[in-house]
Amino acid sequence: MRNDALDSGVRRKTEKEKPMTTLIKICGLSTEATIDAAAKAGASHIGLVHFEKSPRHVTLEQAAKLRVRTPTSLKVVLLLVNASPVLTEQAYRAVRPDVIQFHGSETPEWLALVKKHMKVEVWKALGLRSAETLTNARRFDGIADRLLFDAPAQALPGGNGVAVDWSLLAGHQHLVPWGLAGGLDPDNVGEALAATHAPLVDVSSGVESAPGVKDMDKMARFCQAVADHDQRSHQA
Numbered sequence: 331m332r333n334d335a336l337d338s339g340v341r342r343k344t345e346k347e348k349p350m351t352t353l354i355k356i357c358g359l360s361t362e363a364t365i366d367a368a369a370k371a372g373a374s375h376i377g378l379v380h381f382e383k384s385p386r387h388v389t390l391e392q393a394a395k396l397r398v399r400t401p402t403s404l405k406v407v408l409l410l411v412n413a414s415p416v417l418t419e420q421a422y423r424a425v426r427p428d429v430i431q432f433h434g435s436e437t438p439e440w441l442a443l444v445k446k447h448m449k450v451e452v453w454k455a456l457g458l459r460s461a462e463t464l465t466n467a468r469r470f471d472g473i474a475d476r477l478l479f480d481a482p483a484q485a486l487p488g489g490n491g492v493a494v495d496w497s498l499l500a501g502h503q504h505l506v507p508w509g510l511a512g513g514l515d516p517d518n519v520g521e522a523l524a525a526t527h528a529p530l531v532d533v534s535s536g537v538e539s540a541p542g543v544k545d546m547d548k549m550a551r552f553c554q555a556v557a558d559h560d561q562r563s564h565q566a
């Protein structure tokens with residue numbers, strides 16, 4: 331079982347501080363069995379996608395049922411894409427997630443309103459195209475609890491299995507907690523972490539056997555690869 335991590339968003343390691351463990355979000359889960367497998371593998375977060383065009387879409391009723399039986403070791407992230415204010419509130423009240431991840435063109439002002447009225451952690455996913463994306467991301471500083479740098483929207487806004495250019499993040503001075511997503515899998519996540527030192531990694535396609543079908547063995551291998559990276563970096 332992986333330890334919980336204190337996530338500051340900026341990697342720190344001193345003798346006094348417990349070495350950080352990388353947080354892991356497995357996204358697009360839709361069954362009790364795969365949620366239990368994610369917990370067993372050592373994930374820290376699971377994502378429930380409420381977006382009808384996605385092969386991972388769950389209704390609010392399904393998400394609510396999954397939420398109440400999710401192991402307490404996992405935080406539940408509800409994925410929304412440009413949801414209306416009415417749907418956003420309806421979804422929050424139905425599911426009561428720990429986090430709402432906004433994966434469309436939502437504004438800092440909208441996230442601030444949601445935070446204020448729903449007392450929920452808010453994440454903003456951003457398509458990482460160039461260094462300019464990182465500059466533009468500053469507008470969410472002080473508002474988003476976490477920025478998730480993902481591949482730019484393709485057929486779907488997210489969950490496309492497309493990697494970002496990790497070199498864009500190398501050495502970047504992150505001022506808020508952040509995470510890396512996009513095309514990660516058990517075989518490349520160690521390299522991605524070595525290149526970016528992301529405090530959280532997020533995966534969907536890379537741990538599936540088919541779109542929307544999570545593979546428990548791939549989930550376990552993904553989490554083990556992250557643990558192996560953390561072990562190597564603690565020994566360095």
Ligand SMILES: O=C(O)c1ccccc1NCC(=O)[C@H](O)[C@H](O)COP(=O)(O)O
Pocket residue numbers: 357358377379381384385386409411433480486487488489490491492511512513514532533534535536
């Ligand atoms: O996963 C989806 O189907 C999805 C659909 C619409 C908006 C967001 C979606 N996923 C959001 C995520 O956080 C994914 O984990 C992230 O985009 C990485 O996906 P992948 O490249 O497949 O690992």
